[in-house]
Amino acid sequence: xxxxxxxxxxxxxxxxxxxxxxxxxxxxxxxxxxxxxxxxxxxxxxxxxxxxxxxxxxxxxxxxxxxxxxxxxxxxxxxxxxxxxxxxxxxxxxxxxxxxxxxxxxxxxxxxxxxxxxxxxxxxxxxxxxxxxxxxxxxxxxxxxxxxxxxxxxxxxxxxxxxxxxxxxxxxxxxxxxxxxxxxxxxxxxxxxxxxxxxxxxxxxxxxxxxxxxxxxxxxxxxxxxxxxxxxxxxxxxxxxxxxxxxxxxxxxxxxxxxxxxxxxxxxxxxxxxxxxxxxxxxxxxxxxxxxxxxxxxxxxxxxxxxxxxxxxxxxxxxxxxxxxxxxxxxxxxxxxxxxxxxxxxx
Amino acid sequence: xxxxxxxxxxxxxxxxxxxxxxxxxxxxxxxxxxxxxxxxxxxxxxxxxxxxxxxxxxxxxxxxxxxxxxxxxxxxxxxxxxxxxxxxxxxxxxxxxxxxxxxxxxxxxxxxxxxxxxxxxxxxxxxxxxxxxxxxxxxxxxxxxxxxxxxxxxxxxxxxxxxxxxxxxxxxxxxxxxxxxxxxxxxxxxxxxxxxxxxxxxxxxxxxxxxxxxxxxxxxxxxxxxxxxxxxxxxxxxxxxxxxxxxxxxxxxxxxxxxxxxxxxxxxxxxxxxxxxxxxxxxxxxxxxxxx
Numbered sequence: 001x002x003x004x005x006x007x008x009x010x011x012x013x014x015x016x017x018x019x020x021x022x023x024x025x026x027x028x029x030x031x032x033x034x035x036x037x038x039x040x041x042x043x044x045x046x047x048x049x050x051x052x053x054x055x056x057x058x059x060x061x062x063x064x065x066x067x068x069x070x071x072x073x074x075x076x077x078x079x080x081x082x083x084x085x086x087x088x089x090x091x092x093x094x095x096x097x098x099x100x101x102x103x104x105x106x107x108x109x110x111x112x113x114x115x116x117x118x119x120x121x122x123x124x125x126x127x128x129x130x131x132x133x134x135x136x137x138x139x140x141x142x143x144x145x146x147x148x149x150x151x152x153x154x155x156x157x158x159x160x161x162x163x164x165x166x167x168x169x170x171x172x173x174x175x176x177x178x179x180x181x182x183x184x185x186x187x188x189x190x191x192x193x194x195x196x197x198x199x200x201x202x203x204x205x206x207x208x209x210x211x212x213x214x215x216x217x218x219x220x221x222x223x224x225x226x227x228x229x230x231x232x233x234x235x236x237x238x239x240x241x242x243x244x245x246x247x248x249x250x251x252x253x254x255x256x257x258x259x260x261x262x263x264x265x266x267x268x269x270x271x272x273x274x275x276x277x278x279x280x281x282x283x284x285x286x287x288x289x290x291x292x293x294x295x296x297x298x299x300x301x302x303x304x305x306x307x308x309x310x311x312x313x314x315x316x317x318x319x320x321x322x323x324x325x326x327x328x329x330x331x332x333x334x335x336x337x338x339x340x341x342x343x344x345x346x347x
Numbered sequence: 348x349x350x351x352x353x354x355x356x357x358x359x360x361x362x363x364x365x366x367x368x369x370x371x372x373x374x375x376x377x378x379x380x381x382x383x384x385x386x387x388x389x390x391x392x393x394x395x396x397x398x399x400x401x402x403x404x405x406x407x408x409x410x411x412x413x414x415x416x417x418x419x420x421x422x423x424x425x426x427x428x429x430x431x432x433x434x435x436x437x438x439x440x441x442x443x444x445x446x447x448x449x450x451x452x453x454x455x456x457x458x459x460x461x462x463x464x465x466x467x468x469x470x471x472x473x474x475x476x477x478x479x480x481x482x483x484x485x486x487x488x489x490x491x492x493x494x495x496x497x498x499x500x501x502x503x504x505x506x507x508x509x510x511x512x513x514x515x516x517x518x519x520x521x522x523x524x525x526x527x528x529x530x531x532x533x534x535x536x537x538x539x540x541x542x543x544x545x546x547x548x549x550x551x552x553x554x555x556x557x558x559x560x561x562x563x564x565x566x567x568x569x570x571x572x573x574x575x576x577x578x579x580x581x582x583x584x585x586x587x588x589x590x591x592x593x594x595x596x597x598x599x600x601x602x603x604x605x606x607x608x609x610x611x612x613x614x615x616x617x618x619x620x621x622x623x624x625x626x627x628x629x630x631x632x633x634x635x636x637x638x639x
Contacts, residue, residue, distance in 0.1 A: 094518065133621065151613075151617045152614065153616070309456075309461040313456075324447070
């Protein structure tokens with residue numbers, strides 16, 4: 001009898017809590033500027049209409065490039081931002097996605113746009129298996145192991161004749177006229193970016209995301225609170241590999257050739273880390289803001305200075321300055337000061 | 348049999364150089380808990396010092412070794428002051444410093460690439476291409492000298508750490524930072540000295556590397572993984588461990604290179620790193636690291 005009473009009490013308490021939570025969520029939703037990201041997406045989807053009035057391929061390329069990095073940086077954010085495992089080896093998944101779809105395109109003529117989700121899955125499976133090994137250690141050791149992963153992958157891809165080795169693989173060039181040639185990739189990347197932002201939002205606000213944030217603060221405490229930390233972080237690694245792999249697949253077809261020294265370089269990984277740090281690690285809008293900043297910055301540098309070595313040096317400088325003076329990134333710093341504009345609060 | 352002995356000798360000679368390359372890394376990690384990803388790029392800086400000294404004035408790389416070491420040590424002090432001193436209170440110290448050194452590596456690579464272009468360089472003193480012959484065995488003089496000088500420097504470092512007051516302080520800081528501070532060690536100063544010594548060792552290693560390997564600014568990425576595997580296998584922070592691990596791994600790499608193929612010899616290091624992390628993350632001589 002007493003037990004029944006207790007149960008009844010417990011369920012009524014749970015019910016009350018649920019209703020309260022819903023009320024809070026509704027209030028939160030009312031103050032949220034959901035219209036802003038939707039409006040941005042709308043503008044971006046309508047942007048190619050400019051092509052009717054002239055040739056804006058460079059503008060489209062910039063948006064496409066930014067969107068591709070937004071996809072990858074948001075993907076990286078799942079493991080690097082939410083779970084706190086800094087990976088410098090994510091270029092590997094970029095390459096795995098790119099090569100998987102690229103080989104399918106080169107041998108069987110299936111467009112990468114169709115196989116991209118599959119490429120993402122392959123990258124995710126690889127990520128899961130790799131994560132089982134490398135996520136056993138954290139902190140500096142993990143970062144080192146991720147660099148080693150990149151080096152191993154580079155040697156393997158350089159010597160794997162089936163996929164062209166160090167010479168790479170050239171893919172068929174699109175036969176669309178120049179005005180519309182970029183459009184399929186443009187839409188693919190913009191939609192992928194929208195999907196990724198939505199997905200990271202859902203992940204962050206799920207029980208899974210809460211678990212990841214808990215284990216990023218203190219893994220032992222998270223474990224003793226009943227979180228299966230091993231599974232959580234490996235899954236987070238696989239998920240982040242999924243998005244990076246998907247971006248790699250479309251990027252490969254867009255570029256029309258695959259080569260290890262384009263896909264498997266540490267600069268790609270470094271850019272992802274840099275974007276998340278500059279924008280704000282662990283926030284939803286951070287990687288997108290970071291991607292916009294870095295692409296703009298890169299364009300300015302390439303336009304004014306050109307040389308790739310200077311570019312590497314400038315990237316390093318921005319990274320040092322960002323780390324030393326804004327370790328929380330644009331979004332994080334503003335949020336901490338309570339000055340984050342409502343339109344950028346996507347969390 | 349002579350084949351095996353020959354490979355063993357070549358592996359050990361290279362291992363000595365790699366040990367010197369890794370020892371600075373290990374020292375800096377031990378005292379400051381900084382995984383210095385910029386270490387290989389600073390080694391390349393040292394190599395350029397010796398390269399230009401040889402190219403312009405015909406100075407022997409081994410003779411310019413102290414100069415390269417001193418220049419790099421001074422740069423180390425500067426870097427410590429500018430970048431790492433303020434990080435000591437950061438909550439995510441280890442992560443922050445790894446990313447900072449990573450960025451530093453990119454800056455140095457970019458700078459060297461812009462200044463000297465990314466062409467392969469190597470200093471070529473007479474002994475670099477010469478060899479001793481013992482029966483049917485040959486020992487390349489360059490690698491032999493480099494290995495001997497490396498081991499001598501590491502020996503001096505060990506003596507310094509074990510028998511000088513500054514060495515005591517450095518080891519105390521390695522073992523327990525707070526306790527050392529309580530006992531009156533100026534931890535900040537010791538960190539700076541240790542960092543300077545670590546970077547100075549990178550400079551010294553650079554002089555030797557300049558005639559043992561060919562180098563170019565972007566080569567650092569290959570070396571990062573190689574040195575990290577050595578340092579991780581030896582146990583982060585243990586100089587002795589680094590020496591043993593680098594001798595071991597470079598001998599294995601030499602055998603792999605001869606019997607399997609030259610491209611796979613660097614792979615030995617990377618795979619070893621993975622295997623060590625998998626079965627013994629604390630390495631041979633290390634304490635248990637922060638485990639997940």
